[in-house]
Amino acid sequence: xxxxxxxxxxxxxxxxxxxxxxxxxxxxxxxxxxxxxxxxxxxxxxxxxxxxxxxxxxxxxxxxxxxxxxxxxxxxxxxxxxxxxxxxxxxxxxxxxxxxxxxxxxxxxxxxxxxxxxxxxxxxxxxxxxxxxxxxxxxxxxxxxxxxxxxxxxxxxxxxxxxxxxxxxxxxxxxxxxxxxxxxxxxxxxxxxxxxxxxxxxxxxxxxxxxxxxxxxxxxxxxxxxxxxxxxxxxxxxxxxxxxxxxxxxxxxxxxxxxxxxxxxxxxxxxxxxxxxxxxxxxxxxxxxxxxxxxxxxxxxxx
Amino acid sequence: xxxxxxxxxxxxxxxxxxxxxxxxxxxxxxxxxxxxxxxxxxxxxxxxxxxxxxxxxxxxxxxxxxxxxxxxxxxxxxxxxxxxxxxxxxxxxxxxxxxxxxxxxxxxxxxxxxxxxxxxxxxxxxxxxxxxxxxxxxxxxxxxxxxxxxxxxxxxxxxxxxxxxxxxxxxxxxxxxxxxxxxxxxxxxxxxxxxxxxxxxxxxxxxxxxxxxxxxxxxxxxxxxxxxxxxxxxxxxxxxxxxxxxxxxxxxxxxxxxxxxxxxxxxxxxxxxxxxxxxxxxxxxxxxxxxxxxxxxxxxxxxxxxxxxxxxxxxxxxxxxxxxxxxxxxxxxxxxx
Numbered sequence: 001x002x003x004x005x006x007x008x009x010x011x012x013x014x015x016x017x018x019x020x021x022x023x024x025x026x027x028x029x030x031x032x033x034x035x036x037x038x039x040x041x042x043x044x045x046x047x048x049x050x051x052x053x054x055x056x057x058x059x060x061x062x063x064x065x066x067x068x069x070x071x072x073x074x075x076x077x078x079x080x081x082x083x084x085x086x087x088x089x090x091x092x093x094x095x096x097x098x099x100x101x102x103x104x105x106x107x108x109x110x111x112x113x114x115x116x117x118x119x120x121x122x123x124x125x126x127x128x129x130x131x132x133x134x135x136x137x138x139x140x141x142x143x144x145x146x147x148x149x150x151x152x153x154x155x156x157x158x159x160x161x162x163x164x165x166x167x168x169x170x171x172x173x174x175x176x177x178x179x180x181x182x183x184x185x186x187x188x189x190x191x192x193x194x195x196x197x198x199x200x201x202x203x204x205x206x207x208x209x210x211x212x213x214x215x216x217x218x219x220x221x222x223x224x225x226x227x228x229x230x231x232x233x234x235x236x237x238x239x240x241x242x243x244x245x246x247x248x249x250x251x252x253x254x255x256x257x258x259x260x261x262x263x264x265x266x267x268x269x270x271x272x273x274x275x276x277x278x279x280x281x282x283x284x285x286x287x288x289x290x291x292x293x294x295x296x297x298x299x300x301x302x303x
Numbered sequence: 304x305x306x307x308x309x310x311x312x313x314x315x316x317x318x319x320x321x322x323x324x325x326x327x328x329x330x331x332x333x334x335x336x337x338x339x340x341x342x343x344x345x346x347x348x349x350x351x352x353x354x355x356x357x358x359x360x361x362x363x364x365x366x367x368x369x370x371x372x373x374x375x376x377x378x379x380x381x382x383x384x385x386x387x388x389x390x391x392x393x394x395x396x397x398x399x400x401x402x403x404x405x406x407x408x409x410x411x412x413x414x415x416x417x418x419x420x421x422x423x424x425x426x427x428x429x430x431x432x433x434x435x436x437x438x439x440x441x442x443x444x445x446x447x448x449x450x451x452x453x454x455x456x457x458x459x460x461x462x463x464x465x466x467x468x469x470x471x472x473x474x475x476x477x478x479x480x481x482x483x484x485x486x487x488x489x490x491x492x493x494x495x496x497x498x499x500x501x502x503x504x505x506x507x508x509x510x511x512x513x514x515x516x517x518x519x520x521x522x523x524x525x526x527x528x529x530x531x532x533x534x535x536x537x538x539x540x541x542x543x544x545x546x547x548x549x550x551x552x553x554x555x556x557x558x559x560x561x562x563x564x565x566x567x568x569x570x571x572x573x574x575x576x577x578x579x580x581x582x583x584x585x586x587x588x589x590x591x592x593x594x595x596x597x598x599x600x601x602x603x604x605x606x607x608x609x610x611x612x613x614x615x616x617x618x619x620x621x622x623x624x625x626x627x628x629x630x631x632x633x634x635x636x637x638x639x640x
């Protein structure tokens with residue numbers, strides 16, 4: 001029973017971790033807590049839903065399940081397109097709102113407030129278009145396979161875990177081993193100085209938005225595949241995301257992923273021990289504990 | 304007919320004035336001090352629930368029912384919300400500016416959870432009903448009843464407004480602005496920035512709690528659905544539209560935005576067929592969200608901007624313009640230790 005809870009917690013934690021990486025990147029490089037990040041997750045999920053629905057309409061072979069999974073080729077194809085479109089949405093929000101506030105040298109907190117307004121607008125727009133009824137990518141049911149040790153998981157869940165691990169590794173390598181990653185870290189360290197040594201700060205900011213939104217989209221598709229798609233799914237994830245980003249230490253990608261797993265596992269254990277109705281409070285307890293004991297987080301530099 | 308119209312007008316204004324109290328509380332936190340609270344709904348709910356538990360008649364359904372006078376309930380609600388604000392502030396104000404925002408967001412989520420799940424205290428999803436209303440004896444005469452309620456609300460708003468105006472113009476208020484504008488300079492003058500911020504945050508939270516209590520006694524029940532994130536959003540829109548930093552702006556914004564909100568709700572109920580109305584209600588939020596972003600971009604000072612000079616010993620200078628406060632950037636950086 002506990003082993004199964006740990007497995008479920010790992011899967012939820014992987015999704016939280018992917019979202020938290022986006023939060024931690026925007027936080028350390030754009031320097032504000034983006035309350036609209038949850039909406040990027042939701043938009044990613046709905047974009048993929050709309051596109052895969054369209055593809056399935058064009059050709060029914062695309063919806064035939066691939067191997068052991070519950071979905072056909074329409075979903076991965078739609079996923080790629082949705083990642084790009086979610087990135088475009090983030091760039092659009094930056095061009096219309098955040099970029100202008102940045103150019104005016106507004107305060108950090110004005111950006112936070114703008115992201116709060118953007119979040120509600122984006123969420124309600126989805127609610128208007130798709131209504132608040134839950135939606136699903138496929139209607140296929142999956143049987144959980146025994147993995148040994150009394151743990152069961154569906155092939156979809158295993159795929160989600162594997163894909164998260166690959167993505168985290170890729171982002172980590174991108175940040176530590178490539179020129180663009182070095183430039184991103186430089187901008188996060190000191191924006192003016194990075195500009196002086198010839199780094200194109202605006203290009204870096206665009207890359208950060210694209211990365212953050214792309215990961216959010218992937219997390220949204222995973223959540224939609226494993227649970228369901230609702231206009232509030234991203235908003236409900238926001239507190240766990242912030243808790244994970246702060247627990248991991250702002251700016252740290254491995255930290256965000258590890259902290260995401262910790263938050264997911266704690267939620268799963270709390271559901272077993274206390275009850276499912278208190279799940280949403282777990283992230284808050286973790287957040288308060290981190291801020292009390294060690295505000296810079298696990299891998300953060302001085303806060 | 305005209306009696307009905309007056310009655311409806313009184314009802315509308317009473318609701319708007321409860322929002323005005325929330326807005327005044329937020330103005331102490333954001334307008335005067337620059338503290339960002341994303342959990343307004345949570346603090347309002349604390350005030351409402353505490354007051355409901357204190358004043359409802361004894362009941363077997365839930366904890367409490369102390370049957371205390373309404374005024375005690377209001378004070379209790381305000382104190383409870385102030386206490387929670389103080390604790391959250393003490394935890395986060397010394398850290399980064401936006402950690403406070405994240406923590407208040409968490410407060411709203413947790414308060415909502417407690418309201419839903421602590422059945423024995425809060426009555427769960429159905430909440431607490433039969434909250435005593437002021438002048439309940441007059442309920443037979445709707446017009447007198449609603450006008451008297453409006454009068455009570457107007458008195459509360461006036462009292463909060465006068466107290467806050469007094470505070471803003473006091474040395475305490477000037478220190479708050481000094482810290483917001485240039486923390487380093489204020490620190491150099493020996494002002495304890497953390498303590499002043501904490502006081503402002505607790506006072507603002509207390510006023511929100513009072514607003515929640517007053518609101519609960521006006522509508523007669525509390526339920527978790529009354530305190531969803533959209534409430535936070537509405538109060539923010541009210542303050543930003545009216546003009547943050549200006550107490551009169553806070554009241555004006557509350558009446559205007561609440562008017563816009565009820566007018567658009569009425570328009571939706573006329574224009575859309577019943578099965579589409581829940582869907583169309585989402586458009587209301589989109590509209591208010593766009594308005595908030597537009598005001599932030601185009602007219603950051605709101606309709607009534609902040610008054611630049613608050614001392615009556617200096618002649619009035621023009622209000623602060625749309626160029627923002629150049630020192631705020633430095634101040635907020637200095638805040639990140």
